[in-house]
Amino acid sequence: MMRIGIIGGTGYVGGELLRLLLLHPHVEIAMVTSRQSAGEYVFNVHPNLRGLTQLKFVPQDISELQKNCDLVFTATPHGDSVNLVPELLSTGIKVIDLSADFRLKNPADYEAYYGWQHAHPEMLKEAVYGLPELHREEIKGASLVACPGCMATSAILGLAPIIKAGLVDTDKIIVDLKVGSSGGGSKPTSASHHPERFSGVRPYQVTMHRHIPEVEQELSLLSGQHVKIGFTPHAVNMVRGILATIHTYPKQQITSKDLWKALRGMYGTEPFVRLVKYQKGPCQLPDPKVVVGTNFCDVGFEIDEHTNRLLMFSAIDNMCKGASGQGVQCLNLLMGIDETMGLKSAGFHPM
Ligand SMILES: NC(=O)c1ccc[n+]([C@@H]2O[C@H](COP(=O)([O-])OP(=O)(O)OC[C@H]3O[C@@H](n4cnc5c(N)ncnc54)[C@H](OP(=O)(O)O)[C@@H]3O)[C@@H](O)[C@H]2O)c1
Numbered sequence: 345m346m347r348i349g350i351i352g353g354t355g356y357v358g359g360e361l362l363r364l365l366l367l368h369p370h371v372e373i374a375m376v377t378s379r380q381s382a383g384e385y386v387f388n389v390h391p392n393l394r395g396l397t398q399l400k401f402v403p404q405d406i407s408e409l410q411k412n413c414d415l416v417f418t419a420t421p422h423g424d425s426v427n428l429v430p431e432l433l434s435t436g437i438k439v440i441d442l443s444a445d446f447r448l449k450n451p452a453d454y455e456a457y458y459g460w461q462h463a464h465p466e467m468l469k470e471a472v473y474g475l476p477e478l479h480r481e482e483i484k485g486a487s488l489v490a491c492p493g494c495m496a497t498s499a500i501l502g503l504a505p506i507i508k509a510g511l512v513d514t515d516k517i518i519v520d521l522k523v524g525s526s527g528g529g530s531k532p533t534s535a536s537h538h539p540e541r542f543s544g545v546r547p548y549q550v551t552m553h554r555h556i557p558e559v560e561q562e563l564s565l566l567s568g569q570h571v572k573i574g575f576t577p578h579a580v581n582m583v584r585g586i587l588a589t590i591h592t593y594p595k596q597q598i599t600s601k602d603l604w605k606a607l608r609g610m611y612g613t614e615p616f617v618r619l620v621k622y623q624k625g626p627c628q629l630p631d632p633k634v635v636v637g638t639n640f641c642d643v644g645f646e647i648d649e650h651t652n653r654l655l656m657f658s659a660i661d662n663m664c665k666g667a668s669g670q671g672v673q674c675l676n677l678l679m680g681i682d683e684t685m686g687l688k689s690a691g692f693h694p695m
Pocket of ligand 1: 377378379422443493494529530531662
């Protein structure tokens, strides 16, 4: 049994980690920390876990984590993991960080996109970007895994096969995203207040979004040349889920056969990427509603001959494949066990 600690256990991502790890047969949750709710039962904050655990939140204490845990998940806001993670690593604990603080290789990107200087730029090389579909072997031997952003996950998985196959222009890519409200975390703001957000479709951070540099970083690695993307999210009326609609321009004429070859070549044996392009049924292309509560990423495509576009579609649950499920997939790889352990579940239909 691997002994797991969770820092930031009262948050949405922490709660989703608890949901998955409480039913995982090869781990024991040793400690869940909270600054605000230490002493409280976990189920008082995450009511879906009633009857499944008697765990209580405990204060954040590095020496207690060192004594009781083999691996710690940091589910803390970006800018807060940056000092916490090196402290944990120095005690010999492995870390899976769910924040943005170790995802980027170029420290200058933190200044440009996050507005702060990275306090430990030397550690960025050591961190492994926690997307198993691209970095499976590196994750297995990592001490620090930096899990991707939720929107970055959907954008990268939607684009990776066609970028790898060199099918499209790498400087004319537009990622348009529809995002559920849980993507913003559990701390309410005036913009997330129910009367303000409900029934709206609101574009936000329409340029210079913080997930741009990680998407460009990973796709440039795959392509061998610099990939540039436009990236615009919209807050829509869902709690969980992301749909990325990605507009690309083929370098030369392409056919469905080329697309299937690229997609099957990359994802043919992936346990959590499903290719979705059907002629029947209500969801012929990816729809986030179908993947809610699961670790699946559904990927589909359509060729638009009228405007010479190739449209890619990618749907995930932001909290699962976009955060905690992906973290558990990385944990399984680190432990050397079946990558799907504790993650096999179907979504709901209807929902
Ligand atoms: N929500 C998503 O869909 C999603 C997807 C991918 C990645 N992420 C990333 O995952 C992380 C957590 O996201 P979230 O949505 O769960 O946020 P959240 O709901 O706001 O939770 C963050 C938790 O971190 C704790 N915390 C805050 N500041 C801290 C500090 N300085 N030191 C230690 N703990 C601190 C808080 O717990 P206490 O106040 O009780 O200590 C809080 O419960 C973020 O970095 C986020 O960007 C989120």
